[in-house]
Amino acid sequence: MKSCVVLFSGGIDSTTALCWALDRYDKVFPLTFDYGQRHRVEVRVATKAARKLGLKPVVIKLDLRQVGGSALTDPGIDLPKPKGLARLKAGTPPTYVPFRNGILLAVAAAWAEAHGVADLVVGFNIVDSPNYPDTRREFIRAMEKAVNAGTGAAFGGPQMRILAPFVGLRKSEIIRRGLALGADYSFSVSCYAGGEKPCGVCSSCLLRARAWKETGRKDPLITRTGKGETK
Amino acid sequence: MKSCVVLFSGGIDSTTALCWALDRYDKVFPLTFDYGQRHRVEVRVATKAARKLGLKPVVIKLDLRQVGGSALTDPGIDLPKPKGLARLKAGTPPTYVPFRNGILLAVAAAWAEAHGVADLVVGFNIVDSPNYPDTRREFIRAMEKAVNAGTGAAFGGPQMRILAPFVGLRKSEIIRRGLALGADYSFSVSCYAGGEKPCGVCSSCLLRARAWKETGRKDPLITRTGKGETK
Numbered sequence: 001m002k003s004c005v006v007l008f009s010g011g012i013d014s015t016t017a018l019c020w021a022l023d024r025y026d027k028v029f030p031l032t033f034d035y036g037q038r039h040r041v042e043v044r045v046a047t048k049a050a051r052k053l054g055l056k057p058v059v060i061k062l063d064l065r066q067v068g069g070s071a072l073t074d075p076g077i078d079l080p081k082p083k084g085l086a087r088l089k090a091g092t093p094p095t096y097v098p099f100r101n102g103i104l105l106a107v108a109a110a111w112a113e114a115h116g117v118a119d120l121v122v123g124f125n126i127v128d129s130p131n132y133p134d135t136r137r138e139f140i141r142a143m144e145k146a147v148n149a150g151t152g153a154a155f156g157g158p159q160m161r162i163l164a165p166f167v168g169l170r171k172s173e174i175i176r177r178g179l180a181l182g183a184d185y186s187f188s189v190s191c192y193a194g195g196e197k198p199c200g201v202c203s204s205c206l207l208r209a210r211a212w213k214e215t216g217r218k219d220p221l222i223t224r225t226g227k228g229e230t231k
Numbered sequence: 232m233k234s235c236v237v238l239f240s241g242g243i244d245s246t247t248a249l250c251w252a253l254d255r256y257d258k259v260f261p262l263t264f265d266y267g268q269r270h271r272v273e274v275r276v277a278t279k280a281a282r283k284l285g286l287k288p289v290v291i292k293l294d295l296r297q298v299g300g301s302a303l304t305d306p307g308i309d310l311p312k313p314k315g316l317a318r319l320k321a322g323t324p325p326t327y328v329p330f331r332n333g334i335l336l337a338v339a340a341a342w343a344e345a346h347g348v349a350d351l352v353v354g355f356n357i358v359d360s361p362n363y364p365d366t367r368r369e370f371i372r373a374m375e376k377a378v379n380a381g382t383g384a385a386f387g388g389p390q391m392r393i394l395a396p397f398v399g400l401r402k403s404e405i406i407r408r409g410l411a412l413g414a415d416y417s418f419s420v421s422c423y424a425g426g427e428k429p430c431g432v433c434s435s436c437l438l439r440a441r442a443w444k445e446t447g448r449k450d451p452l453i454t455r456t457g458k459g460e461t462k
Binding site: 062063064067068070090092098100102103105106107109110111113114115131133134136138141145146147149150151152154 | 294332345367370372
């Protein structure tokens with residue numbers, strides 16, 4: 001029986017990754033992290049979405065406010081309100097959470113090893129968000145090597161894989177893939193501001209709005225919650 | 232000013248690593264993990280030891296009982312009581328915590344990045360404990376690469392280093408190094424069983440006892456707590 005763990009935040013990318021995994025694996029474990037994020041509403045939405053797909057959500061608590069250094073985990077750092085996506089500055093943005101995906105993948109790898117699962121699936125992508133180092137192909141490959149060097153895989157156990165099927169895709173392409181797989185984006189939250197309804201102002205809402213515009217469709221989350229249309 | 236983070240559990244290896252770092256860096260941050268370990272007493276002992284050295288301990292809570300799969304984090308898995316060190320089986324032992332050092336290093340790297348520190352110092356060593364994949368040189372190098380690929384280092388920020396100065400040393404040699412640096416091992420706990428006094432039976436106590444025997448000295452922890460002499 002083929003099984004995998006999916007890093008599932010409940011956003012567009014990981015919702016698509018979950019559908020991608022459901023199409024390919026017999027058993028799928030959605031792992032959601034309650035990491036002290038400002039937009040903690042995603043934990044509730046993700047577990048609800050997982051249950052709607054007939055899956056048993058696994059929620060791991062790991063408070064990254066202890067680490068800080070990000071507008072997503074430190075309430076003292078303001079969430080940027082970019083005037084538009086073109087104006088996003090170079091370098092890691094204030095919404096970058098230090099090595100977050102490294103931490104989440106390390107815990108997911110541990111959970112997978114403890115549960116006899118060898119494949120980790122992530123929705124990471126870099127085309128629309130090139131400023132997050134921990135979503136890049138190079139990082140994913142390096143992390144996979146570290147996992148295989150530091151777990152039972154190093155002693156002849158099953159090699160672990162980190163699969164990032166959308167790493168080279170634009171978000172609009174990811175949405176198209178998801179729609180073809182039957183993804184329900186009316187229960188996916190992307191906004192950093194903390195509400196279930198998109199604020200329409202943060203960089204994550206801007207990205208989501210642009211992606212839906214590119215697909216030529218209406219974002220069903222906006223239709224459902226009645227808010228968040230950006231100019 | 233040179234600064235570093237030390238993974239500090241309060242055992243012999245990390246106590247020595249802390250002294251090694253104090254000898255080389257202007258500012259040292261001891262990071263201790265309260266990870267749901269059976270021998271959680273080490274958190275209290277480590278913070279006390281850090282304060283005795285004039286340092287401000289940083290304790291990070293991260294409950295690995297959510298991951299399980301180890302006698303150190305799952306009370307349902309018995310702690311092995313080996314008859315002797317020679318009889319330790321091949322493969323990862325029940326006291327291996329899945330990818331624990333990968334998780335701790337990932338969080339430490341994040342903490343370091345958030346606090347502008349580039350060096351991580353660990354007391355990992357493999358000569359006496361070859362069955363833990365996440366203490367090996369290969370793992371440390373792979374993890375260092377993953378950290379540099381997934382943090383601001385990838386975008387021109389300072390390269391992070393994971394320094395494991397004792398990785399190729401026997402525990403008795405580590406003790407000798409530490410004694411030369413003035414390490415106080417009377418406030419270091421190694422036992423897996425959960426008490427401050429060594430049980431004298433678990434694999435960690437056996438290793439510690441053998442190491443002290445090799446140095447030709449008395450373990451000051453046993454002198455202080457009056458227990459744990461092994462046959």
